[in-house]
Amino acid sequence: xxxxxxxxxxxxNQLGSLNDLAHELASLEDLATRGSWRSILDKVSRARSxxxxxxxxxxxxxxxxxxxxxxxxxxxxxxxxxxxxxDDFNSSYYKYETYPRLYPNRSGSMIPFSLRFxxxxxxxxxxxxxxxxxxxxxxxxxxxxxxxxxxSHDLHDSVRIWKRxxxxxxxxxxGHHLGDKEFSLSLDLIKDLINRDYLDPVLVxxxxxxxxxxxxxxxxxxxxxxxxxxxxxxxxDEYFLSEVQFRNLVNRNKALVYLVGKDYVSAVREYEECIExxxxxxxxxxxxxxxxxxxxxxxxxxxxxxxxxxxxxxIALNETLVINLCSMYExxxxxxxxxxxxxxxxxxxxxxxxxxxxxxxxxxSKDGR
Amino acid sequence: MSTAPxxxxxxxxxxxRLCKPSFPVDPPFRIDLADLFVGEDxxxxxLAAANLxxxxxxxxxxxxxxxxxxxxxxxILQHPSDAMGFSGLxxxxxxFGTIYLGETFCSYxxxxxxxxxxxxxxxxxxxIQTERQRILLLDTTKSPVESIRASGRYDFIVEHDVKELGxxxxxxxxxxxxxxxxxxxxxxxxxxxxxxxxxxxxKEITYLEACIENHTKTNLYMDQVEFEPAPHWSATGLKAHxxxxxDNSSTVEVFKPPILIRSGGGIHNHLYQLKLASPESAxxxxxxxxxxxxxxxxxxxxxxxxxxxxxxxxxxxxxxxKEIELQILEIPSQINLDKSFSVHLNLTNxxxxxxxxxxxxxxxxxxxxxKNVMINGLQTMVLPQVGAFGSSDFHLNLIATKLxxxxxxxxxxxxxxxxxxxxxxxxxxxxxxxD
Numbered sequence: 001x002x003x004x005x006x007x008x009x010x011x012x013n014q015l016g017s018l019n020d021l022a023h024e025l026a027s028l029e030d031l032a033t034r035g036s037w038r039s040i041l042d043k044v045s046r047a048r049s050x051x052x053x054x055x056x057x058x059x060x061x062x063x064x065x066x067x068x069x070x071x072x073x074x075x076x077x078x079x080x081x082x083x084x085x086x087d088d089f090n091s092s093y094y095k096y097e098t099y100p101r102l103y104p105n106r107s108g109s110m111i112p113f114s115l116r117f118x119x120x121x122x123x124x125x126x127x128x129x130x131x132x133x134x135x136x137x138x139x140x141x142x143x144x145x146x147x148x149x150x151x152s153h154d155l156h157d158s159v160r161i162w163k164r165x166x167x168x169x170x171x172x173x174x175g176h177h178l179g180d181k182e183f184s185l186s187l188d189l190i191k192d193l194i195n196r197d198y199l200d201p202v203l204v205x206x207x208x209x210x211x212x213x214x215x216x217x218x219x220x221x222x223x224x225x226x227x228x229x230x231x232x233x234x235x236x237d238e239y240f241l242s243e244v245q246f247r248n249l250v251n252r253n254k255a256l257v258y259l260v261g262k263d264y265v266s267a268v269r270e271y272e273e274c275i276e277x278x279x280x281x282x283x284x285x286x287x288x289x290x291x292x293x294x295x296x297x298x299x300x301x302x303x304x305x306x307x308x309x310x311x312x313x314x315i316a317l318n319e320t321l322v323i324n325l326c327s328m329y330e331x332x333x334x335x336x337x338x339x340x341x342x343x344x345x346x347x348x349x350x351x352x353x354x355x356x357x358x359x360x361x362x363x364x365s366k367d368g369r
Numbered sequence: 370m371s372t373a374p375x376x377x378x379x380x381x382x383x384x385x386r387l388c389k390p391s392f393p394v395d396p397p398f399r400i401d402l403a404d405l406f407v408g409e410d411x412x413x414x415x416l417a418a419a420n421l422x423x424x425x426x427x428x429x430x431x432x433x434x435x436x437x438x439x440x441x442x443x444x445i446l447q448h449p450s451d452a453m454g455f456s457g458l459x460x461x462x463x464x465f466g467t468i469y470l471g472e473t474f475c476s477y478x479x480x481x482x483x484x485x486x487x488x489x490x491x492x493x494x495x496x497i498q499t500e501r502q503r504i505l506l507l508d509t510t511k512s513p514v515e516s517i518r519a520s521g522r523y524d525f526i527v528e529h530d531v532k533e534l535g536x537x538x539x540x541x542x543x544x545x546x547x548x549x550x551x552x553x554x555x556x557x558x559x560x561x562x563x564x565x566x567x568x569x570x571x572k573e574i575t576y577l578e579a580c581i582e583n584h585t586k587t588n589l590y591m592d593q594v595e596f597e598p599a600p601h602w603s604a605t606g607l608k609a610h611x612x613x614x615x616d617n618s619s620t621v622e623v624f625k626p627p628i629l630i631r632s633g634g635g636i637h638n639h640l641y642q643l644k645l646a647s648p649e650s651a652x653x654x655x656x657x658x659x660x661x662x663x664x665x666x667x668x669x670x671x672x673x674x675x676x677x678x679x680x681x682x683x684x685x686x687x688x689x690x691k692e693i694e695l696q697i698l699e700i701p702s703q704i705n706l707d708k709s710f711s712v713h714l715n716l717t718n719x720x721x722x723x724x725x726x727x728x729x730x731x732x733x734x735x736x737x738x739x740k741n742v743m744i745n746g747l748q749t750m751v752l753p754q755v756g757a758f759g760s761s762d763f764h765l766n767l768i769a770t771k772l773x774x775x776x777x778x779x780x781x782x783x784x785x786x787x788x789x790x791x792x793x794x795x796x797x798x799x800x801x802x803x804d
Contacts, residue, residue: 165401174455
């Protein structure tokens with residue numbers, strides 16, 4: 001049997017495809033994009049048992065996909081166990097310079113950062129929130145040390161990447177604190193992000209949503225005004241947003257202000273402008289449907305959501321939208337189990353492996369029986 | 370939550386509480402492709418830093434291509450704030466939840482015809498029943514709904530300001546002609562309980578301290594807390610000095626830290642300084658009650674859901690017409706250990722008749738036992754009578770037996786003839802130095 005040749009050391013050659021980065025990476029990525037996480041588990045298992053992985057970085061990348069797949073499938077213990085098979089992340093086993101023949105002239109860690117990111121959050125999913133938060137804050141510290149280190153060596157590209165990681169971890173922390181209704185803390189962290197020049201319209205809009213959630217409507221309006229100012233002053237697409245996405249963001253923010261003031265007609269109008277501009281704007285579609293409900297138009301609100309699932313299934317299919325639709329079914333139909341089953345069956349055929357199908361079983365009975 | 374009658378009905382009521390929707394938040398496992406395909410330090414290598422980005426961005430476009438029917442957006446981090454898991458998608462209220470006094474109860478009511486036949490001439494009523502009253506929310510008696518077709522619906526939304534605590538019942542009734550021409554009556558009942566969201570405790574001297582405690586399950590954003598003083602008072606709210614004056618000016622100007630009272634027992638205190646509106650109104654003080662005013666509170670919860678409450682009249686300590694007033698006029702600035710010092714006092718007679726003679730002493734504090742500041746000499750001082758509206762100055766010789774901050778406490782005066790002892794003076798702090 002021919003031994004598979006080791007994947008050549010990444011980017012010293014011309015990069016034709018992902019497969020130059022790791023063994024059959026393109027196929028792994030394709031499966032991930034389709035949400036076929038179970039197939040990924042199979043593929044990793046097969047690659048391991050057939051000894052198809054030769055270089056250390058191949059092993060690490062496959063392990064990362066495995067951990068990610070377990071996490072997406074909500075099999076958190078298995079994800080955690082998988083990570084436990086590794087040594088400490090900072091061990092020399094995972095440094096390029098430990099293998100000078102495989103990675104000539106390269107040094108540093110070959111751990112894919114996603115492993116650290118997932119590892120930090122797993123305890124929260126396993127019910128140990130404090131441990132998880134501690135890990136996230138430690139990860140933040142680790143990232144900041146890396147940034148300093150790279151800056152001192154003038155490694156500008158690396159600095160950029162590590163700063164983006166810092167940004168993601170901060171956002172993730174904000175999400176966890178918000179989930180536990182620790183609003184003051186979340187606001188402090190966003191302030192921290194903005195002070196570090198991570199000011200951007202999506203972030204400021206989210207600040208507005210948090211302010212709304214607390215009930216600070218005037219504060220939220222102020223945040224949304226800033227976003228609109230950023231749109232009017234924009235120089236280039238320095239904010240990760242296209243023109244259309246930016247305009248839709250501003251419209252959606254306006255719609256929320258109307259919604260909070262109970263002017264649902266104006267809110268619907270704003271959302272329709274968004275949908276006209278971008279028919280894949282799921283937030284606008286979902287929120288428009290809710291406004292129709294508040295306008296006593298249950299039938300149309302159901303139609304908006306059903307149409308969205310029909311026309312743009314892979315974009316519209318998300319747990320929140322489905323919960324909303326099921327709530328509407330329960331209100332609209334005395335015998336709603338039939339229509340929910342139809343929806344459920346459709347989801348089974350279309351949804352990715354990580355879709356949480358329990359969202360179709362809204363348990364609260366609202367029929368007074 | 371509700372009861373329904375026996376028998377078959379073509380119609381049925383379905384109800385959903387329509388408070389404001391919420392923003393679900395759940396940080397997802399979403400990854401940047403560069404954090405998955407390659408090692409974390411690979412961008413240190415200038416060759417990698419040059420060659421990788423084009424490959425990554427091609428792959429990103431491919432994975433996020435909506436026409437390709439992929440779920441890339443469920444696991445790829447496009448924008449850093451995607452990691453927050455807070456997309457701006459709204460979620461309908463998922464349960465009835467708890468309803469609090471001061472809030473507005475809002476509900477979507479749908480009456481469904483789940484039979485295969487049309488029903489006609491439907492008179493629909495909805496009302497809220499509490500222990501004390503019935504409030505009509507909807508009544509189509511004057512213009513009945515002509516018909517509801519098979520599998521059809523008639524929807525309405527009702528609102529009611531919750532002003533009573535305790536059990537409430539939303540009663541929905543429909544009177545209709547079913548397909549046999551029979552006039553049928555369908556009542557349905559949906560029960561809920563209105564709980565008390567806040568309790569207000571007040572403490573006051575000439576200051577009013579109000580402590581607001583949050584009994585609800587969510588944090589409350591206190592939009593407005595105002596003290597409405599009674600006519601002869603004026604009130605000023607006192608706030609702590611702003612702690613963050615030097616904010617980075619580029620920070621978005623929206624950071625007034627919100628007053629948030631934590632759910633399940635969190636408290637927030639408000640302090641008001643009360644002044645009598647005019648000197649004349651001092652004479653308006655009526656013996657017995659002393660009405661200070663009312664506290665008005667407006668709060669907001671999720672997405673600005675509004676609630677408001679007003680307290681009953683808050684009372685100050687009852688004014689008793691003080692006949693005798695004792696005050697300390699002067700205490701020496703230097704007080705030495707074990708050395709007698711003299712305190713200058715004044716006794717004023719506010720009554721319209723002669724009072725006294727009096728006795729002045731330091732009352733024994735049963736809790737603390739031995740005092741560190743005592744009268745030097747005779748333990749009781751005798752003062753002669755004081756005429757109507759008159760006053761008399763005197764000195765008390767005291768001695769301190771311990772160093773440091775000490776208290777002169779329990780200076781008490783009594784009228785020996787009328788056998789009336791008045792409340793002791795409040796404690797006064799002094800500093801005792803060594804020789």
